[in-house]
Amino acid sequence: MLLRKVAKISSCVGLVALGALAVNWNTTPAAPAHGVSPQILIGPQAVPMAAGSPAYGLFQCNVGLFEPDEACYDPYQMRHAYGVDNLISAGYDGTGQTIVIIDAFRYAALTTQVDYFSNFYGLPPSSAFLTQYTPDGVPPQNSGWAGEITLDVEWAHAIAPGAKVALVLAKSSSDNDILSAIQYAVDNNLGDVISMSFGENEGCLDPATVTAWHNVFAQATQKGMTLFASSGDQGASQQTCDGNSWTLAPSHPASDPLVSGVGGTELHAAHYCLASLGCNPATSPAAGTYSDEIAWNELLCADAACDLVESESTGGGFSVVFDAPPFQKSQVKKTKGRAVPDVAYNAAIYHGVLTRFQGQWNLFGGTSAGSPQWAAITAIADQVAGHRLGYLNKAFYQIGQTPPNYAPSFHDITSGNNSVLEVDASNTDVEVDGYAAGLGWDATTGLGSPKVDGIVGRLIALTSPGDGVSAIATSQPHGNGKKGFAGTKQAH
Template sequence: MHQKRTLRFGRRSAGTASALVSLLALVTGGLLAATPSTAAQQPAASGPHVKQLCAKPATPGSMHCLALARTDVKQHLGISADAAPSGLGPTDLQSAYKLSASAGSGATVAIVDAQDDPNAESDLATYRKTYGLPECTTANGCFKKVDQNGGTSYPTADSGWAGEISLDVDMVSAVCPQCHILLVEAKSANMDDLGTAVNRAVTMGAKYVSNSYGGGEDASDLTADSKYFNHPGVAITVSSGDSGYGVEYPAASQYVTAVGGTSLKRDSSSRGWSESVWGTSSGGDGAGSGCSANDPKPSWQKDTGCSKRAVADVSAVADPATGLAVYDSYQASGWNVYGGTSASSPIIASVYALAGTPAAGTTPASYPYAHTGSLNDVTSGANGSCSPAYLCTAGSGYDGPTGLGTPNGTAAFTG
């Protein structure tokens, strides 16, 4: 009779454990077949094996979370050697983006989402224990959850947003294991409530604030810009969207770092990884990009085909087909593989945290434009068809879907 063995990862064995996790993940998730060439056989992000965790908003001013879940990956609860998580883990991201797991001590990354995840802290503990990361709890001061007013009157729980919250806090843990995490839960997915939660995060001292949601642009965006996102000295990141070419708000805000998405795969290059635009030239899915209808162009953007604010600024992995391991047990089955630009936003917020406190009075969205040589330039792929073509097609230098590129260390995210 087969007997399950519990897999316990301590700090000293984290590297070995992660390697084991990565191998087992491929096997258990059905991503590894008889030959090593099966990465190309993973389902497309737009295929039947992906679902949105949150419904798209039906009214102006409403937002939806941008997390996508793979439905073709075996899910399971807990930690066991014969059912290790699928998807990319902390050491994968640290390797791909040349990040130090020891930096960021004492920095607080805030996650702003709507509704409540009752299992946020316990699920975070499972994720971190699995990968040998330091504990991050309310008791040790590393984790804190508040409502949009800074209290503990949490909003109504929601399974879709709970999955988003799990993705967000796990990505902060993966990229900046030494960071503190502040989860601010808005009482609804209305922009005013989410914006109030952004202001609360800044009031509580967070210098890095991730927002993994979006909605359509409208005439009220400029008002929301000044009310919620104009926080000099604070790095505010926002997902660019998951529907391919097209602009969403608040990624279009002139004050935020709009984060696009890539497909990230291991290869035999000196870097050990390759990236392309998440999306296809036929459009309809993939990282959002384009030219804002309302927001003015910030002074640091120099592209000439868009007179207003161009999206995105930088990017990170977002394709569910090359997705991230996430643990979510609230009306979900534990280990999942998630993607969407909901993943890339907290990744980039955490890279800012690794880079150090932003200079007072500055807008950190401008930093990458002063350090373009310190990014991985993504030059292949598209998220639709458009004119001018750079707003939807990757190329050398700036492009819409991936911005200036992905992190190559932290130099591009310093003031």
């Protein structure tokens, strides 16, 4: 397998921002801290095309002038790949809806980057859609979370350009501070759907902390808010509670049954076809035309000399804190625990989304990319329905039960796995065996990635206010036999 160098902005045990990847990182796990932190992955810088581009500009990775089997995607490609463009063409772009994004710390240059991104792609500026909230005081800047914040805002906006975005920033990455930010968003009913691109080993949380998070999610569900969380970037593994190694575990809050967990894929979709490069547009598929997907699992150089190698892969597995919910029992066999993820979205680094950050364009990957885009899709669905759809997990699995509903609604990803190779605190390899993709639901990509123009109508038909009420009644957490702590969330 080709080894690639990617910078990973990772933090200690706790919540990890699930999404952006960047170049050159230190893989030694930090000591555990009490808080939530991002786990974002930022890939290589994108090289612009000199000529022959659409008005908004193209990059070499948009047209196949990159290393073999590598690509990048702009908003128009992503919309087309998953069928969002058909709804936008019909007038459904999220207008009248609000996406709540929860992150930690802040990025002072955010609006500058977002406005550059928006102007480049012909989208409304930040003044038209973005409001930032700091309910517990203005937090300090943090380089690890800056990329996560940028990815979340730009790509929620790219998919639902008519929707408002309420960015709620916790004063730190501690579980308690992140929870306070979510509580503020729920108490003030800031939006229709909440995106959380972070996570941590659920087994490292004490029961009181898990219950506190679950109670806030129950309040959001009662108000008809939809909840999404990224499933993680270290495959079937999470850091051990001391931060020194890796163990088989799912990521919280994606493992909470009131939340829809978003796993990761590697999307293969059409490049832009330029006659100046010898491509014939008349015989080539439109840019972004869907080809196929596999479970996201990339092997990367973890240091400059490539002496250390690590995997980045879609999170997934089975909870020891939450029992298997009723909605999963028909399709997830032989498990007593809540299974993660529920759905999936492109998360690959070297098939990443173009993101404007720190004055340049980079490919961003990680499951953080999926949570805000699924939130944007839900905002569009809410607009089509004329009301909040609210809790979606029951409807997702109802769709998955029957081929006539499933095939037009989801891309079923059947290839790949989320077994990973990680490096512990002593620079020793740690292999964690994960799960394989297969027909229907699996613990790598859930039910699959969306066919948006097919799934929206079915979600509207199959959701009801009672879904959330019944989910709350059957989803209380229980002890896992371990004494944990209130930790930190990492960006995924």
